Amino acid sequence: TQLLEQSPQFLSIQEGENLTVYCNSSSVFSSLQWYRQEPGEGPVLLVTVVTGGEVKKLKRLTFQFGDARKDSSLHITAAQPGDTGLYLCAGEDNYGQNFVFGPGTRLSVLP
Amino acid sequence: DTGVSQDPRHKITKRGQNVTFRCDPISEHNRLYWYRQTLGQGPEFLTYFQNEAQLEKSRLLSDRFSAERPKGSFSTLEIQRTEQGDSAMYLCASSLATSDGELFFGEGSRLTVL
Numbered sequence: 158t159q160l161l162e163q164s165p166q167f168l169s170i171q172e173g174e175n176l177t178v179y180c181n182s183s184s185v186f187s188s189l190q191w192y193r194q195e196p197g198e199g200p201v202l203l204v205t206v207v208t209g210g211e212v213k214k215l216k217r218l219t220f221q222f223g224d225a226r227k228d229s230s231l232h233i234t235a236a237q238p239g240d241t242g243l244y245l246c247a248g249e250d251n252y253g254q255n256f257v258f259g260p261g262t263r264l265s266v267l268p
Numbered sequence: 269d270t271g272v273s274q275d276p277r278h279k280i281t282k283r284g285q286n287v288t289f290r291c292d293p294i295s296e297h298n299r300l301y302w303y304r305q306t307l308g309q310g311p312e313f314l315t316y317f318q319n320e321a322q323l324e325k326s327r328l329l330s331d332r333f334s335a336e337r338p339k340g341s342f343s344t345l346e347i348q349r350t351e352q353g354d355s356a357m358y359l360c361a362s363s364l365a366t367s368d369g370e371l372f373f374g375e376g377s378r379l380t381v382l
Contacts, residue, residue: 163310188369199272199359199373200311245310249369255324256301256371258310 159184161248161259169265173235178262180246181228187249189222189229190256194243203231236266270294272374274360280380281350288346289377293362300343301371302335303359311359317343318365350381 161182170176180189188207192200204213206222206229213220217240219232233240243261250257273292281287293300298319303311314333315325319340332350337343347354357378361371 161310190369190371192371197375199361199375200371201373202370205370247310247371255313255316256369257313258303260308260310263308 159186159248159250159257161246161257163244163246163259163262165262166260167263167265169267170236172237172266172268174266175232175234176236176264177230177232178244178264179228179230180259182248183227184248185226187226189226189249190247191220191229191231192245192247194245194261195241200243200245233264236264238266238268240264241266272360272362272372274358274374274377276377277375278378278380280382282382283352284349286346286348287350287379288344289358289360289379291343291345291360291362291374293342293360294372295341296364297362297372298340298365299363300337301361301363302343302345303361305357305359305376306355314345314358347379350379352381355379355381 164179190205191203194200204220209224209226211222217234221230243263245261247256247258275290301316302314305311315335317337332348335345357376359376361373
């Protein structure tokens with residue numbers, strides 16, 4: 158069974174600060190996705206990373222896929238209250254059929 | 269609205285009753301997933317369909333749970349003889365098998381078992 162761990166579990170910061178959250182596994186994934194979920198809603202895709210070592214930027218968000226495709230990080234620059242939410246990573250299994258989610262990092266950005 | 273829709277949004281039931289949730293995926297999507305999410309946790313995979321075929325079921329899914337997608341369009345998830353531990357948000361997602369695998373989620377059906 159492929160499992161994903163995320164850290165930290167909770168993070169509370171002030172507006173304008175930078176932060177990094179992590180997604181780790183002992184398994185190799187063919188691709189990894191990051192989602193953000195707000196209360197009462199389903200998760201919404203932020204990015205998909207496929208190649209080991211890949212870096213993708215989405216405005217103030219920078220995503221990196223580990224060289225061995227077992228881990229990933231999400232860095233947010235100058236966090237804003239609108240970034241508040243549950244950040245989930247999801248790995249696509251090597252058969253390309255199922256997605257396993259991590260437990261999430263709950264981020265709170267205080268104004 | 270052409271997104272994934274789920275019904276009902278909220279369901280309160282007594283222990284031992286049966287409940288059924290419906291999911292209408294994005295129309296051209298051939299894959300449909302069911303996940304369960306409890307407070308403070310990530311979504312937990314239950315089962316998924318490609319067209320009308322149920323291709324995988326989680327080992328965590330007890331015999332009380334059954335899902336169907338009879339015509340490869342909408343899907344239903346039924347829970348029989350509900351237990352308090354079934355209380356959770358049930359999320360449906362759809363995707364295109366040929367895409368980069370992006371899952372489009374509905375807003376979920378929240379089940380409370382008293």
